[in-house]
Amino acid sequence: MPGGEVPLHLDLSGSAVGLEGVEGRSPWYLAYLRLRRNKVALAFGGLFIAIVLFCLAGPLWATHVAGTDPNTNHITDTIEIGGEETDVVAPNGTPLGPGLHAKYLLGADQNGRDVMVRLMYGGRTSIYIGVVAALVTTFFAVLVALLAGFYRGWTDSALSRFMDVIWAFPVLLLGIALGTALAVGGLKLGPIVIAGDSLWIPILIIGFVYVPYMARPLRGEILALREKEFIEAATAQGKGSWRIMFTELMPNITSTIIVFFTLNIANNMLLESALSFLGAGVQPPNASWGTMIADGYQTIYTAPHLTIVPGLMIVLTVLSLNVFGDGLRDALDPRAKIRLES
């Protein structure tokens, strides 16, 4: 046979390297490089972290500065402002507004509760629900997408139809329906019993209603990936179905999952606020940004700070997550490479 040794030792870096070789630049590292160039996304990512830290600091502020917990009423209390005794809640029902005083920095509500403290604790609830519900959504969406996309056939049909049924309901309507039903009686699923006022009720509802929104695009990606030859190569090596799903397919949708997860947190927080506002989410007296708006909207003319403050926090958090999520998408999307190398 013609031919012989094929001398082809191409070194991409062009320099001599040791036996260990060069650590390749992973797709993650390249995405990180792209993300690093997007200052706006980074700034908003930083803003989100700042908001989270602010909310986490709630107990510190409550004990050391405000001296009250978020749910204690102080309707008849007075505080000293500029040497004057001032009612926390005026006789006509108007609560104290924001001002430069350690207690009631952001004013009080109709029950004389410290808005600053409630804002921090409410943020903890809202972000906690947003993140945990996003984890719930992601877990089920990835599972559904992997099974439907990998096995196709009737598995896909059954799962996809089920997703369609959830999808057919408007998110808010489904959320309210489930929320009101479960808030009253709690959830009993065999050995699992969840009380009606537990945070897990809104978490599971919100996590559940968004599953199809995430599962469907992921399933599409899996369907496309599944046809690639590297999946056939894995089968030809004798890899089992689960191994192919989790070691070959999963790593290829992780970037999409991360982007969806980030944007999903923002959506969850909006839905949580809406549900809580309507009384179908977080149950009083627990604070969340949604319940705070619900508590304050009747006095929106006399005490606008009760709605503006938590409203602003929701806007800032959702905005920061959305801008950061968009930046992440740009960074993780390989098509963005053109921009990186320009």
Next chain:
Amino acid sequence: MSNGDPLLEVSHLVKHFPIKSGILLEREVARVHAVDDVSLTLHEGETLGLVGESGCGKSTLCRAILQLIRPTAGSVKFQGEELVGRSRKELQPLRREMQMIFQDPFASLNPRKRVGQIVGDPLRLHGLASGDALKRRVQELLDRVGLSGEHYNRFPHEFSGGQRQRIGIARALALQPKLIIADEPVSALDVSIQAQIINLLEDLQDEFGLAYVFVAHDLGVVRHVSDRVAVMYLGKIVETSPGAGLYERPIHPYSTALLSAVPIPDPEENREREPLVLDGDVPSPVDPPSGCRFHTRCPWATDVCSELEPPLVNYGSGRLAACHHPLNLKRGALSKATISEESPAGAADALPSEPGKADLPVGA
């Protein structure tokens, strides 16, 4: 060619893809006859070239042999063991012995894995090596296919097409298989790289005693590598022959047409020859022509061609062809011819009555 039992014995393999329609209750409305009663054998260390137009079922045949798609019917015996009907688990031990090299080097490597993982995965999966031994083995493999051990920690996107194909070859070699099915391993590469990859494959064959099923649509490449060549048309094998015989005296008109499409590097010779250019497109495999599948495009076709499917006839010295009007036969070859065991089940059992005439019929 070595004697003894064949390494791979494919008999009457069929793969039909159903076309389904309906909203709730899907029913089959038609079938794509991708591979239709194909038989072939391959001995250890041998290379079988598989040629044919795009869409004639070459890739489907490859995948059906390796059980990457489940055949509709027929049998595939590897080292005497039947593969068809085995479960994933039961196939696992045999997977070590047969591997595949893919056409598209950009789709055949997982973009999220390092080269070391890609090549090492099969070793780890079959428990053949681990830890430092695994790494050493992978680096040896990379070395052997003309890459370097230091590429271990790189990602596929950092390599060129030819280098990626080498990674794919290293992955296929990792399990030390006896059979490698190469599905158009060079058609996605530059011509200069093609030669390097083909030479590499030939070296590896000599070194490890590999048997190849080498799929291509470039007859020049196939001639270079193959001991025997099988020509496929619309899901059927129309001619099988030792390499040289096919190129010098093709029996089937379709082989003739394929060969006349190969450019000759000498312009004068190229101009002088009378090319056989086929009219029309390949008919749809959903509704293949009756009788001989090639009759709609064959200049020599007669009535019998549209009525009876020609049997695969053995003309001796390894030459098989399925045609009612065989070309280029030696004098007396027809009288000694027999119908091959590999002939499709639905084919007629009559030998061709007379040899076909090599000259093109008037008006063609």
